[in-house]
Structure formats: C-alpha cells, structure tokens
Amino acid sequence: MVEHLRRSTREEREQWIREANYNLFKLKSEQVFIDLLTDSGTGAMSDRQWSEMMLGDESYAGASSYFKMKDTIREILGFEYFLPTHQGRAAENVLFSALVKAGDIIPGNSHFDTTKGHIEFRKAKAVDCTIAEAFDTTVNHPFKGNLDLNKLEDVLKSHPKEKVPFIVVTVTCNSSGGQPVSMENLRGVRQLADKYGIMVVFDSARFAENAYFIKTREAGYAGKTIREIVLEMFSYADAMTMSSKKDAIVNMGGFIGMRSKELFEKASVFNIMFEGYITYGGMSGRDMNALAQGLREGTCFDYLETRISQVAYLGQRLVDFGVPVQQPFGGHAIFVDAKRFLPQLPREQFQAQTLAVELYLEGGVRGVEIGALLADRDPETRENRYPALELLRLTIPRRVYTNNHMDYVATALANVYERRNSIIKGLKITGEAPIMRHFTVDLAKV
Numbered sequence: 001m002v003e004h005l006r007r008s009t010r011e012e013r014e015q016w017i018r019e020a021n022y023n024l025f026k027l028k029s030e031q032v033f034i035d036l037l038t039d040s041g042t043g044a045m046s047d048r049q050w051s052e053m054m055l056g057d058e059s060y061a062g063a064s065s066y067f068k069m070k071d072t073i074r075e076i077l078g079f080e081y082f083l084p085t086h087q088g089r090a091a092e093n094v095l096f097s098a099l100v101k102a103g104d105i106i107p108g109n110s111h112f113d114t115t116k117g118h119i120e121f122r123k124a125k126a127v128d129c130t131i132a133e134a135f136d137t138t139v140n141h142p143f144k145g146n147l148d149l150n151k152l153e154d155v156l157k158s159h160p161k162e163k164v165p166f167i168v169v170t171v172t173c174n175s176s177g178g179q180p181v182s183m184e185n186l187r188g189v190r191q192l193a194d195k196y197g198i199m200v201v202f203d204s205a206r207f208a209e210n211a212y213f214i215k216t217r218e219a220g221y222a223g224k225t226i227r228e229i230v231l232e233m234f235s236y237a238d239a240m241t242m243s244s245k246k247d248a249i250v251n252m253g254g255f256i257g258m259r260s261k262e263l264f265e266k267a268s269v270f271n272i273m274f275e276g277y278i279t280y281g282g283m284s285g286r287d288m289n290a291l292a293q294g295l296r297e298g299t300c301f302d303y304l305e306t307r308i309s310q311v312a313y314l315g316q317r318l319v320d321f322g323v324p325v326q327q328p329f330g331g332h333a334i335f336v337d338a339k340r341f342l343p344q345l346p347r348e349q350f351q352a353q354t355l356a357v358e359l360y361l362e363g364g365v366r367g368v369e370i371g372a373l374l375a376d377r378d379p380e381t382r383e384n385r386y387p388a389l390e391l392l393r394l395t396i397p398r399r400v401y402t403n404n405h406m407d408y409v410a411t412a413l414a415n416v417y418e419r420r421n422s423i424i425k426g427l428k429i430t431g432e433a434p435i436m437r438h439f440t441v442d443l444a445k446v
Contacts, residue, residue, distance in 0.1 A: 005033055013361050022357055022427055022443035024366050033364030034405055036394045039332045040205075041087075041245035041252060043398030046297055049249070049290040056286030061277055065285035065292075069255070072292040076227060076299060077204075077234050079257030081264035083271045086282030087254045088205055088243025089114040090275055095201070095241055095256050097270040098263065099165045100124050107155040108168035108203075109147045110134065110175035113374050115168060115203055117436045120379050127155050134176040135388035137326040137337040142217040143182040144326075145173030145210075147189055156196040166199035167192075171210040171233065175370060177391065178206070178311075178330020180213035183221065183232060190236035200236060204257075205243040207233065209331030212304040226299045239263065246332065248294035249398050253287045311396050313403055317410035323417050326391065333395040336413070338371065341392075342423055347372060349426025349446055352390045355416070358423060359392070363412030367394045373438040 008016075008031065020026035024037065035042070057063035066084065073082050085091040092114055100106065102123035111119065111126045119126045129151040134144040147169065156164060169189055172180045193200045211229040215221050221229055234240065238260065244253040256271075258264050268278050275282040283291070297303060308331055315329035324340035338352035345351045352371035359365050371390040378385055394409060416423075431442035 006030065007033055008364050010361065013364060017357060017360060021430065021441075022353070022445070023441055024356055024360060024368065025439055027360075027366060031364075032360075032366045034401065034409055035366050036333075036396065036409065037366045037368050039246055039395045039397050040243060041250070042400065043245075043249045043251075044400050045249060045251070045290060045294070046399075048297070049293045052289035052293045053286040056284060056289045058285045061279050063279060063285045063288070065288040066279040069288045069292045072295050073255065073257055076230060076295050077207075077240070077257055078231050079234070079240065079259060081258040081261060083256045083258075083264070083267055083275075083278055084281030084283045084288060085254045085256065085271065085275050087245060087252060088203075088241060089118070089254075090282060091241035091243070091254045091256045092118045092203075094267055094270045094274055095239065096122060097274075098267040099199075101165075103163065105155065105159050105164050106166065106168055107147075107152055107164070109145055109170055109173050109181065111168060112170060112174045112203065113376075113436055113438065115170070116376075121435060123379075129155065130173065130176055134173070134179060137177070137324060137335075137340070137389070140327055142180075142213070142328065143185060144176050144179035144328075145171065145181040146185040147181070149185070149188045149192060152189065153192055156192060156198060161197055164196075164198050166201045166238070168201050168203055169237070170203040170205075172206045172213070172331045174206070174332075175387075176389070177326035177335040178209075178332045179326075180210045180217070180331065182218050183214050183229070184218070186233060186236045199238040202234065202237040202240040204234075204240045205246040206332055207242075208247040208298045208304060209308060211299070212301070212308055213331065215301070226301050226304065230299060244291045244294065247298040248291050249298055250287060250291050250294050253283050253291045255281070255291075307396075307398055310401075310403065310406065314394065314396065314406040314410060317406065318413060321410060321414035321417060323410075323413055326389075333393045335370065335389075336367075336392040336394065338390040338392050341417065341420060342426075344421070344424060345426045347386050347390065348384070349428065350443070351426065352392045353443065354423065354426040355392045357427070358416050359413055362416050363408065365394075365409050365412050367392050369393075369438065373441060376435065376437055 104124035133141040324337040326335040352369040375385040
C-alpha cells in the first residue's frame with residue numbers, strides 16, 4: 001500500500017530535533033519525510049507474503065507454520081536444526097547465552113552494535129579482524145567485508161581454544177559499509193577454524209545481498225544461481241543468526257540455524273526462557289509463513305538486482321555531487337564518510353551524528369550514525385571509542401521508495417555539502433545508557 005508523506009518546514013524540524021535531544025531515533029515517524037534510518041522491518045511485503053499470513057497456524061506447539069519455515073531453512077540455507085526468535089538480536093541473545101562466557105574472545109569482521117553488545121554484556125571481548133582496505137572509503141576493493149586471515153590466525157594462536165567459542169562472520173558487513181565477504185574468504189575462515197578447532201557463526205541478516213555480490217564480483221560464480229551460492233556460503237558455517245527483517249523482507253522475525261543437535265538442545269533451554277516454545281520462539285504463525293515466503297523471494301536474482309541497483313543509484317548521484325561515500329557501494333545502504341565531509345569538526349563532537357542532524361534539518365531525511373556514538377565506551381576504561389570510520393548510513397527499505405525519492409535525498413545532502421564549511425560546531429552527550437547508548441542517547445549542541 002502507499003502512505004501519505006507530509007513535507008514539514010525547516011522551523012518545524014528545528015523544534016522537533018531539539019525536543020528529541022538531537023537523537024533521530026526519538027523523532028516521531030510523522031516528523032520524517034523520507035526515512036532511511038534502517039532497512040530492518042521497513043520493507044514492503046509481497047502479495048504472496050500477505051497470502052501466506054492468512055494461512056498462519058497459531059497453534060502454541062507444533063504449528064504447520066513452524067514446519068513450513070523449517071523446511072524452507074533446510075532447503076535454502078542447509079541447516080537441519082533451527083530455533084525461531086522474534087528478531088536478530090534475540091537470536092544472538094539465545095545463541096550467545098549458550099556459547100559465550102566471561103573472558104572469552106570472539107574475533108570477527110566489524111561486529112555490529114547488537115553483536116558487540118551481547119558479547120560485552122557477558123564480559124567477553126570482540127576482536128575486529130576486518131581487512132585494512134575496509135577503513136579507507138576511497139579504495140575500490142570488491143570485498144571490503146573480508147576478514148584479514150593473518151589477523152584472525154594471530155588471535156586464534158594467541159588464545160587457548162576454550163577461550164574462543166566461535167568466529168563470527170557478518171555477511172554483508174554492515175559496520176564497514178554494507179560490504180560483502182567473498183567466497184574465497186569464507187573458505188579461508190573455515191580452514192582456519194578447522195585448523196584450530198573453532199566454530200564459525202554467520203551473522204546472516206543480509207546473506208542474499210552478499211550472495212549477489214559474489215555472483216557479480218567474484219570469479220567463477222557468474223554462472224551460478226543465488227541459491228547455489230547461498231548453499232555454498234553456509235556450508236562453511238556451523239551456526240547462524242538471522243534478523244529476518246532484512247533479507248527475508250518481513251516486519252518482525254528471526255531465527256538461529258545450527259548443524260549440531262547438542263547445540264540445538266542447549267540453545268533450546270534459553271529459547272524457552274527468553275522467547276517462547278521452540279516451535280514459535282516469539283513469532284506468530286502468520287509471521288513464520290511470511291518469513292518462509294520472504295526467504296524464497298529474497299534469494300531471487302531479479303529482485304536482488306533491482307534492490308541493489310537502487311542503492312547504487314543513490315550512491316552514484318551523491319558521487320556526482322562530490323559527496324564522499326564508501327566505495328564500492330554496499331548492498332543495503334550508502335555510507336557517507338563524515339570525516340571527509342566535516343573534517344573541521346573534532347571527533348569528540350560526533351561528526352556522523354552532526355551530519356545526520358544537518359541532513360534532517362535540510363530535508364526531513366532521517367539517516368543513522370555508524371560512528372563513535374554506536375562504538376560506545378570501552379567497558380573497562382569507560383572512555384569513548386573512536387572507530388576508524390565515522391559514517392552516516394542512508395539505508396534503503398526494500399520495495400518502498402522510488403528513484404525520485406533517491407533524487408530528493410541526494411539533492412538534500414548535496415545542499416548540506418555546499419554549506420559544509422559553515423558547520424563549525426557539533427554535538428555533545430548529555431545523557432546515555434551504559435551499553436548500546438546510541439538508541440537512547442541525549443545530545444545537545446556544543
């Protein structure tokens with residue numbers, strides 16, 4: 001369906017962002033003209049997904065919707081065991097409760113906010129092993145989500161096996177700009193994991209977009225289908241977590257896929273505690289049916305090409321305007337390099353968040369900061385962490401906006417870019433939560 005969008009005035013937006021304490025999460029949706037905060041749960045479901053919702057079985061245990069989802073996961077992803085959860089971070093909570101303990105080390109490629117949060121909440125440590133090219137937005141590397149296998153092996157060599165419960169691989173890698181991981185790299189991670197006897201877990205929210213990039217960028221895969229590539233990708237994983245609100249194109253839902261019956265039984269205890277019975281896990285039967293259908297549609301090449309081409313369209317418009325962005329363009333969003341956009345602002349004034357606020361003021365467009373606010377504080381020193389990349393993410397919902405909307409976004413940001421030198425003061429924190437602060441942080445102008 002379509003919905004009405006109201007164009008607000010600059011004066012209204014100035015008042016609204018002040019009242020939200022310069023935190024775009026705290027804006028009301030009706031105060032936003034074009035919403036690029038996230039692609040999580042914001043996509044438009046298809047007629048077949050809506051039809052499946054009408055067939056949902058709401059039995060508490062053993063619903064037919066559960067078995068439909070189970071069969072789809074086995075067919076498309078290759079996992080024999082699975083647990084439904086209400087979304088991706090719930091899947092992390094359940095799986096990490098079964099695997100992670102205090103003092104553990106979890107290496108991976110630029111762990112996203114909830115992943116790192118669940119690790120650090122359990123007094124464990126996330127170690128970033130992403131390749132160096134990911135942190136230079138001007139370098140055109142086709143797989144900036146790759147792990148540096150030498151860094152990874154250094155971590156595995158320097159810690160006892162019992163201290164490294166698993167390696168986490170995020171496909172695509174959100175924090176580095178929606179960047180894909182190559183099949184060659186996934187194979188290399190698997191070989192190292194086997195050498196040291198370590199599990200591999202995929203954070204799989206955008207696995208289909210990752211498969212698209214393997215097909216279009218990696219030698220030897222042009223002739224393979226998305227489904228064939230997906231099955232090979234997951235053959236290198238022991239387990240996976242999934243936020244189905246992305247590549248399964250539903251508004252709510254997630255799951256854990258596993259190969260081990262022992263791990264399934266261990267995780268089931270936490271699923272029952274935190275989510276619900278193991279055949280619904282916080283999801284309705286309607287949602288499970290829509291999710292199963294969404295997995296099928298989300299692994300269709302024509303759909304993926306249309307979706308990713310729209311992201312690239314926005315990226316190219318911004319490049320044409322001279323706006324610095326992470327290149328090559330990622331799968332679900334365009335990431336604007338706030339350090340290059342606002343070099344005059346010190347990092348302590350949160351460049352990406354300042355840029356996000358300026359874009360909202362300019363055109364009512366809501367993006368999201370992927371930078372120092374999201375990086376949170378060091379759990380031990382409580383000092384701010386300043387990541388190598390300070391990014392404004394413009395995340396495109398699936399099957400929602402037209403390229404006319406992308407033109408509007410590009411023009412609004414280009415207007416900010418033209419007056420960038422006049423932005424001489426950023427933001428400061430006035431209140432924050434102890435972990436994953438960016439969702440609820442209060443800010444003020446410096």
